[in-house]
Amino acid sequence: MKNLWNDADAERMVAEYGAKGIARDLALRVYTTRLLGGDPRLVLHGGGNTSLKTTATDILGRAWDVLCVKGSGWDMAVIEPAGLPAVKMEALLAARALPSLADEDMVALQRANLIDPASPNPSIETLLHAFLPHRYVDHTHSTAILALVDQQDSERLCRKVFGRRLGFVPYIKPGFDLAKAAAEIFDAEPSVEGLILDKHGIFTFADDAKTAYDLMIEFVTMAEDHVARAGRTPFRAAALPASLASPADIAPILRGAITVDHGEGRFDRMVSDFRTSPKILDYVNAESAEELARRGVSTPDLSIRIKTGPMVLPAPEQGRLDDYASAVRERVADFAGRYRRYFEENDARDDVRRTMLDPMPRLTLVRGLGLFGHGRSHKEAKIAADVGEMLCEAVTGAETVGSFHPLALSDLFELEYWSLEQAKLASNKPKPLSGQVMLVTGGAGAIGAATARLFASQGAHAVVVDLDADRAREAAKAAGNGSIGVGADVTDPAQVRAAFDRAVETYGGVDIVVSNAGAAWQGRIGEIDDALLRRSFELNFFSHQTVAQNAVRIFLMQGTGGVLLFNTSKQAVNPGPNFGAYGLPKAATLFLSRQYALDYGAHGIRSNAVNADRIRSGLLTDEMIASRARARGLSEKDYMGGNLLGLEVRAEDVAQAFLHHALAERTTADVTTVDGGNIAAALR
Numbered sequence: 001m002k003n004l005w006n007d008a009d010a011e012r013m014v015a016e017y018g019a020k021g022i023a024r025d026l027a028l029r030v031y032t033t034r035l036l037g038g039d040p041r042l043v044l045h046g047g048g049n050t051s052l053k054t055t056a057t058d059i060l061g062r063a064w065d066v067l068c069v070k071g072s073g074w075d076m077a078v079i080e081p082a083g084l085p086a087v088k089m090e091a092l093l094a095a096r097a098l099p100s101l102a103d104e105d106m107v108a109l110q111r112a113n114l115i116d117p118a119s120p121n122p123s124i125e126t127l128l129h130a131f132l133p134h135r136y137v138d139h140t141h142s143t144a145i146l147a148l149v150d151q152q153d154s155e156r157l158c159r160k161v162f163g164r165r166l167g168f169v170p171y172i173k174p175g176f177d178l179a180k181a182a183a184e185i186f187d188a189e190p191s192v193e194g195l196i197l198d199k200h201g202i203f204t205f206a207d208d209a210k211t212a213y214d215l216m217i218e219f220v221t222m223a224e225d226h227v228a229r230a231g232r233t234p235f236r237a238a239a240l241p242a243s244l245a246s247p248a249d250i251a252p253i254l255r256g257a258i259t260v261d262h263g264e265g266r267f268d269r270m271v272s273d274f275r276t277s278p279k280i281l282d283y284v285n286a287e288s289a290e291e292l293a294r295r296g297v298s299t300p301d302l303s304i305r306i307k308t309g310p311m312v313l314p315a316p317e318q319g320r321l322d323d324y325a326s327a328v329r330e331r332v333a334d335f336a337g338r339y340r341r342y343f344e345e346n347d348a349r350d351d352v353r354r355t356m357l358d359p360m361p362r363l364t365l366v367r368g369l370g371l372f373g374h375g376r377s378h379k380e381a382k383i384a385a386d387v388g389e390m391l392c393e394a395v396t397g398a399e400t401v402g403s404f405h406p407l408a409l410s411d412l413f414e415l416e417y418w419s420l421e422q423a424k425l426a427s428n429k430p431k432p433l434s435g436q437v438m439l440v441t442g443g444a445g446a447i448g449a450a451t452a453r454l455f456a457s458q459g460a461h462a463v464v465v466d467l468d469a470d471r472a473r474e475a476a477k478a479a480g481n482g483s484i485g486v487g488a489d490v491t492d493p494a495q496v497r498a499a500f501d502r503a504v505e506t507y508g509g510v511d512i513v514v515s516n517a518g519a520a521w522q523g524r525i526g527e528i529d530d531a532l533l534r535r536s537f538e539l540n541f542f543s544h545q546t547v548a549q550n551a552v553r554i555f556l557m558q559g560t561g562g563v564l565l566f567n568t569s570k571q572a573v574n575p576g577p578n579f580g581a582y583g584l585p586k587a588a589t590l591f592l593s594r595q596y597a598l599d600y601g602a603h604g605i606r607s608n609a610v611n612a613d614r615i616r617s618g619l620l621t622d623e624m625i626a627s628r629a630r631a632r633g634l635s636e637k638d639y640m641g642g643n644l645l646g647l648e649v650r651a652e653d654v655a656q657a658f659l660h661h662a663l664a665e666r667t668t669a670d671v672t673t674v675d676g677g678n679i680a681a682a683l684r
């Protein structure tokens with residue numbers, strides 16, 4: 001592993017923070033923490049922490065000896081001094097005399113002794129840092145170190161590789177007991193330059209930032225070299241079908257199968273993130289992949305991300321997706337059943353009341369293809385996939401030097417169902433559309449963009465489709481929540497298919513489709529150019545059909561219902577003079593919405609329409625508004641507010657109607673009017 005310390009960078013950071021009143025020792029602590037945090041082979045999504053023993057001054061001007069230790073919720077790769085809250089050393093050291101300390105009390109003690117009470121919670125490994133005498137303490141869950149400690153005879157192997165330079169601490173759950181045990185092992189042999197924590201990771205320490213960091217890189221490199229020297233490829237590859245289906249072919253099947261079905265048409269959905277590489281393929285194609293997956297995870301805190309380990313699926317054969325779908329459902333049922341047994345058996349060992357987490361996998365290995373991470377958001381899914389990649393490396397390394405033997409599942413349970421983690425559950429209220437994917441056409445226009453924005457604010461990931469790819473990406477960025485923009489002409493079935501493929505490749509599927517793209521052509525119907533009318537039908541009717549067909553294809557693969565929403569406009573029910581070219585296809589689209597409701601209701605697929613009128617947009621520009629208002633002798637305000645409520649109807653009001661339909665679980669074949677009130681256009 002490359003040592004990234006650079007004197008010039010370090011001094012630059014010291015100068016930069018010095019100008020903000022941050023001391024040199026803390027600036028250097030920030031510098032090496034970022035170096036460690038930037039490498040996923042050392043630190044991955046919270047797995048690792050660092051500390052510094054220094055002094056800090058409280059509000060009264062009193063100086064205290066403190067431990068500045070990584071605060072929870074901070075990413076080490078981009079940490080700031082505020083991410084290393086200062087805790088009074090005196091109280092932390094006094095705790096060592098206690099015979100025992102419950103996790104909640106430990107957190108309370110740490111919080112009560114913060115210099116700044118607004119700080120984040122100090123790391124759960126704070127006491128371990130405090131009990132070691134060195135000023136700089138670095139801790140990582142290095143993948144190469146895990147290859148050595150996830151062995152039956154890990155202590156012997158570590159002695160062989162590191163001699164007596166590192167102390168060896170048997171596995172204990174992080175917290176007070178581990179801190180005490182580690183400190184005792186250090187005290188018995190204070191010449192060690194670090195500690196190996198069995199089944200968990202490594203600590204290095206020194207009185208200066210550079211030495212502690214150098215030692216971390218040196219020991220990790222020794223572990224890497226040991227794995228590399230073992231050399232042989234550990235896995236025998238299982239046989240694969242001659243032609244494989246693609247990840248996008250199977251993603252909706254998998255996504256549907258791991259959805260938690262609460263009955264009554266209610267689902268907890270997840271999105272997926274796919275990864276593949278030669279290394280990942282070696283691992284997922286291994287004959288032993290399934291058996292390895294059941295052994296557990298490479299370091300216990302991964303259980304918070306991927307539970308007891310991955311689910312393994314067979315290779316999907318092209319053209320046999322129906323058979324594959326039932327195989328996937330069987331595997332998911334098997335995984336969920338095992339997970340339930342794991343929970344029940346371990347939960348029964350004491351009287352603690354716990355809430356079982358959903359039993360669905362968060363990491364799926366697909367032979368022949370690669371791995372999928374799953375999560376209630378795209379961010380979580382990507383984290384699970386990152387974890388999967390590192391698990392793959394650690395398991396491959398462990399199998400190269402010996403045999404992967406991680407922490408037993410019974411011990412893993414203690415961590416996954418840690419009281420502190422369970423407490424977080426209660427405060428984690430998902431948004432109404434969490435885990436759902438929506439696709440909107442005409443997504444860069446006023447109504448489309450407002451709809452993407454509103455749905456994303458409710459937890460959905462938006463796929464913003466528009467003729468103009470750049471504007472689609474802008475609208476997706478404005479919507480936020482990891483939404484994506486895709487350029488497509490919705491009158492071209494191949495481009496519509498490609499847009500849905502992008503949605504599936506990115507998130508694993510689609511749940512809500514807002515077919516919104518449209519354009520208005522004018523002319524008296526008896527004299528209208530035939531080509532123009534047909535062109536309007538292409539966009540204002542046939543494109544809706546193409547979009548809906550693609551949506552239903554994916555909905556049926558997922559088997560978890562779905563929502564179709566059509567923008568049909570007031571013209572669909574109340575023709576305006578010379579607007580036939582627009583109104584006729586829109587009326588057909590209104591009927592289309594009802595036909596989908598009728599034909600697919602039994603699959604839980606709902607179909608609804610919104611007929612809006614007089615919205616400031618690409619179809620009704622500021623210029624048109626000005627000229628029409630003038631023609632009628634009205635002010636713009638009176639023209640736009642020419643309805644029963646006397647209020648201008650905005651794109652956001654239309655978006656609200658679409659959201660209502662997405663959430664109204666018992667409403668289908670409905671039309672919602674958003675026009676401020678127009679009795680002539682009222683539906684009967």
Ligand SMILES: [Zn+2]
Nearest residue numbers: 047048200201
């Ligand atoms: Zn750790």
